[in-house]
Amino acid sequence: MVTKQKHPIHFFPDHTQKLMKTLGSEHLLKALRAMLLIRNFEIRSESAYQHGNIGGFFHAYIGQEAIQTACVDLLGQKPWYLTTYRCHALALLLGVTPAEAMAELYGKATGNAQGRGGSMHLYADRLLGGFGIVGGHLPVAIGAAFSIKYQKQKSLSVCFLGDGAVAQGTLHESLNMASLWDLPCLFVIENNQWGMGTAVERAVCMFPIAETLAPAYNCKGYSVNGMDYFSCYSCFQQAAQEVIETSRPVIIEAFTERFKGHSVSDPGLYRSKENLQKAMEQDPIIRLMKTLEAAGHLTQEAYEQMNKEEKEKVIAAMKFAEESPLPDVMTLEEGVFCPR
Amino acid sequence: MEMQEVEMREALRQAIDEEMTRDTRVIVLGEEVAEYNGAYKVTKGMLDKWGPERILDTPIAENCFAGLGIGAAMTGLKPIVEFMSFNFSFVAADQIISNACKMYYMSGGRFSVPIVFRGPNGAAAQVSCQHSHCVEAMYGNFPGLIIIAPSNPYDAKGLLKSAIRDPNPVIFLENELEYGMKMEIPRQEYLVEIGKAKIVREGHHVTLVSYSRMLNICKGVASELAQKGIHVELIDLRTIKPLDIATVAESVRKTNRCILVEEGHMFAGICAEIGFQIQEHCFDFLDAPIVRICQKETPMPYSKVLERETLPTKAKIMRAIEDVLR
Numbered sequence: 069m070v071t072k073q074k075h076p077i078h079f080f081p082d083h084t085q086k087l088m089k090t091l092g093s094e095h096l097l098k099a100l101r102a103m104l105l106i107r108n109f110e111i112r113s114e115s116a117y118q119h120g121n122i123g124g125f126f127h128a129y130i131g132q133e134a135i136q137t138a139c140v141d142l143l144g145q146k147p148w149y150l151t152t153y154r155c156h157a158l159a160l161l162l163g164v165t166p167a168e169a170m171a172e173l174y175g176k177a178t179g180n181a182q183g184r185g186g187s188m189h190l191y192a193d194r195l196l197g198g199f200g201i202v203g204g205h206l207p208v209a210i211g212a213a214f215s216i217k218y219q220k221q222k223s224l225s226v227c228f229l230g231d232g233a234v235a236q237g238t239l240h241e242s243l244n245m246a247s248l249w250d251l252p253c254l255f256v257i258e259n260n261q262w263g264m265g266t267a268v269e270r271a272v273c274m275f276p277i278a279e280t281l282a283p284a285y286n287c288k289g290y291s292v293n294g295m296d297y298f299s300c301y302s303c304f305q306q307a308a309q310e311v312i313e314t315s316r317p318v319i320i321e322a323f324t325e326r327f328k329g330h331s332v333s334d335p336g337l338y339r340s341k342e343n344l345q346k347a348m349e350q351d352p353i354i355r356l357m358k359t360l361e362a363a364g365h366l367t368q369e370a371y372e373q374m375n376k377e378e379k380e381k382v383i384a385a386m387k388f389a390e391e392s393p394l395p396d397v398m399t400l401e402e403g404v405f406c407p408r
Numbered sequence: 409m410e411m412q413e414v415e416m417r418e419a420l421r422q423a424i425d426e427e428m429t430r431d432t433r434v435i436v437l438g439e440e441v442a443e444y445n446g447a448y449k450v451t452k453g454m455l456d457k458w459g460p461e462r463i464l465d466t467p468i469a470e471n472c473f474a475g476l477g478i479g480a481a482m483t484g485l486k487p488i489v490e491f492m493s494f495n496f497s498f499v500a501a502d503q504i505i506s507n508a509c510k511m512y513y514m515s516g517g518r519f520s521v522p523i524v525f526r527g528p529n530g531a532a533a534q535v536s537c538q539h540s541h542c543v544e545a546m547y548g549n550f551p552g553l554i555i556i557a558p559s560n561p562y563d564a565k566g567l568l569k570s571a572i573r574d575p576n577p578v579i580f581l582e583n584e585l586e587y588g589m590k591m592e593i594p595r596q597e598y599l600v601e602i603g604k605a606k607i608v609r610e611g612h613h614v615t616l617v618s619y620s621r622m623l624n625i626c627k628g629v630a631s632e633l634a635q636k637g638i639h640v641e642l643i644d645l646r647t648i649k650p651l652d653i654a655t656v657a658e659s660v661r662k663t664n665r666c667i668l669v670e671e672g673h674m675f676a677g678i679c680a681e682i683g684f685q686i687q688e689h690c691f692d693f694l695d696a697p698i699v700r701i702c703q704k705e706t707p708m709p710y711s712k713v714l715e716r717e718t719l720p721t722k723a724k725i726m727r728a729i730e731d732v733l734r
Contacts, residue, residue, distance in 0.1 A: 148483055181516035191518045196482055201506050207472045208507060211479020218435070218461065218485060241472035248467070404551050406512050406520035406575040
């Protein structure tokens, strides 16, 4: 294999001090709390999986929390959102209750999709789904952007994808059409370095991805440190504004790390202990916690308390899921078609 | 009733045009639908009338524009996606199968996908292996899709209007060789209900079931046999899924014999399904084995003689009927 040309990464500035001021401590503590809910939800549900309460495939968002938290903090319920099968976090951020999400994982009637979607397919009013086919949701995302444009709304479609999807043809097709048709779509490549067990450099010929791709599609492309809440927030702020104002696609590559395997059944044998250790040192939750602590917005005790509260929310959600009824098998064939 | 004589393509165009007038959420997208006026002229004049916001030429990227249509459908629009040939829908199979067809169920009823995929299906004249496949059996295997295959301009217009209004994804199958087919249809608006077969010709000797272009071949067979005193009951399925098995079964209980004709392949085809359902519903009524005439198990050859040999023909259908009546 020819050694690939690696271009330097131009990381988007984090503007930490400025954001600390403009966002204020209440906003940032809320963000930290949201990230802790995701972390606790993933840890607990993974253990529920190990106990056999959750089946199928299960992909945890642990390590990547800063990215989607910052995005939803900034944009709220305004955009249409789409993401991959690693979708628990985005659903929680967009208002799906931990109970409703957990019940879906447990395959219960009270679940987010009535026990029909499972871990990979969660929805909210503005979340068009966790999608199970790598790259399969990209054309759908530009379709949502098309609707926004057709209905003359001032909004955007936000499409999260993994580095694995960069090798799919849909990325090229969707960027091409979004650029040709001036569609307000923000593509967020969450580069967690691994497509299942295949390192990104063995699957994608570009480095960095967004900065390399963007000029070819006549759009902006940004690299951002996905382990840092402030960097992500700043970058989304700039990118979303550009998408809405110009009605053009923008690509962000968020460099991140997942601390777990691709899915719960993946022991991660392809990854060295040192590699994982190094990744975990960048924990986005610890990073935000330390920044807030240094600024005097948070004490260790308050942090522990917050973590405990979020853990309790998840435990309550598990109790709800456990106690919820299974779907009535008589309903199996209902809802294949939408009633006329 | 005031009537008008129209070609199939005009009937389809009228259906789209009327629905676009009725509902501003309806848009048309596909390859060559706008400036070129449609590869088969179904969308002729529509760009001039509706403008580039609603009649959209796409690049040759079926998977992308099918998915774009699905995303638009999930967020409030009612797209009609034209495939220049349904054989190109294979490029878009992931979007149709994994997204359009499963979304409503998978989301527990949160998001529906009101979209119509339409275009010519099956063989035309010598277009060879990669442009001739009949897709209905393949898509018929995916719960969540409605599949419609009209045989004449009247049904085509009424069914396409119903398809556009339906909140579910619809595979609407036309036929390149029938775009010029003429028929008198009403000038005023009408709908044809999805999921209802039609008894085209009543008879008591044998039930003959088909749809789309093959139905018109069967029509010829039935009139010829009538002159010989054999009265065929001919059923046009019109909608393949949901299948109107009640109409078929009622007929078979009367005639006790059944012949099924399909342009697509034999193995796991639509006839295989209908035949099995007849067996489930009419086992005690059958006086002869059900016979199916389908495309042979070959890709579509280019050469005229080979093309004719692999497809169902009038002679093959005639022979099958005479055999089951023996």
